[in-house]
Amino acid sequence: xxxxxxxxxxxxxxxxxxxxxxxxxxxxxxxxxxxxxxxxxxxxxxxxxxxxxxxxxxxxxxxxxxxxxxxxxxxxxxxxxxxxxxxxxxxxxxxxxxxxxxxxxxxxxxxxxxxxxxxxxxxxxxxxxxxxxxxxxxxxxxxxxxxxxxxxxxxxxxxxxxxxxxxxxxxxxxxxxxxxxxx
Numbered sequence: 001x002x003x004x005x006x007x008x009x010x011x012x013x014x015x016x017x018x019x020x021x022x023x024x025x026x027x028x029x030x031x032x033x034x035x036x037x038x039x040x041x042x043x044x045x046x047x048x049x050x051x052x053x054x055x056x057x058x059x060x061x062x063x064x065x066x067x068x069x070x071x072x073x074x075x076x077x078x079x080x081x082x083x084x085x086x087x088x089x090x091x092x093x094x095x096x097x098x099x100x101x102x103x104x105x106x107x108x109x110x111x112x113x114x115x116x117x118x119x120x121x122x123x124x125x126x127x128x129x130x131x132x133x134x135x136x137x138x139x140x141x142x143x144x145x146x147x148x149x150x151x152x153x154x155x156x157x158x159x160x161x162x163x164x165x166x167x168x169x170x171x172x173x174x175x176x177x178x179x180x181x182x183x
Contacts, residue, residue: 016045
């Protein structure tokens, strides 16, 4: 698990911007966090990083907003109002996973069982300026996330963490990634 903190909404958006540079068509980012945690702020940065100039807002009542004008389409979901995975499937929304765009899903825990295997999962906690990110992803995305967090100026771990970047119970072979952060 990768952990880091951002200390302003702008820094959260900058992280999204930097992360978007490495995203490819078919990538899915699943977001969980309370109201005001920064899910839409992060998505705004991803849209900007993909090259979209559209105004990004939470699709609470529309379920999905599509943003184009960049190198890839961005499909921004808010599944808060869905009763569960069946609503998602019955609406045909799972078809977005197979389009050549990037899917960002707020309140993704509602459809967790439907998410593709290589989904980037981010839990965001905090409010106001400071937000803590806990990211679970495969090797394919972990270096991109760490690099994006660094470029955005995020605080990666704290002195009290034995290993600030990775939960030792989740990954014991991450010495190369830690070395990249320490240098």
